[in-house]
Amino acid sequence: MFQKKNILNLQGYRCPEFLLNLRKKLHFSFSTQKIVILTDDISNQRDIITFCYFMKYKIITYKNTKTPYQYVIQKTFF
Numbered sequence: 001m002f003q004k005k006n007i008l009n010l011q012g013y014r015c016p017e018f019l020l021n022l023r024k025k026l027h028f029s030f031s032t033q034k035i036v037i038l039t040d041d042i043s044n045q046r047d048i049i050t051f052c053y054f055m056k057y058k059i060i061t062y063k064n065t066k067t068p069y070q071y072v073i074q075k076t077f078f
Contacts, residue, residue: 007037011039
């Protein structure tokens with residue numbers, strides 16, 4: 001489904017390392033690319049939602065019923 005380079009495994013990371021790695025990966029991605037984020041900390045959900053809101057990224061889907069929690073996000077055009 002997704003290429004390995006489009007999967008960002010952030011399991012074990014906590015804020016602020018989590019957000020720094022996320023921002024770095026998304027900075028070098030194209031607007032049409034979808035990035036899958038894997039995390040094991042439920043509190044990162046709040047961070048992802050807030051981050052996407054301020055950076056104008058779109059959350060395509062998310063699954064937060066069991067670990068690893070999975071989020072699919074994409075840059076949007078301005």
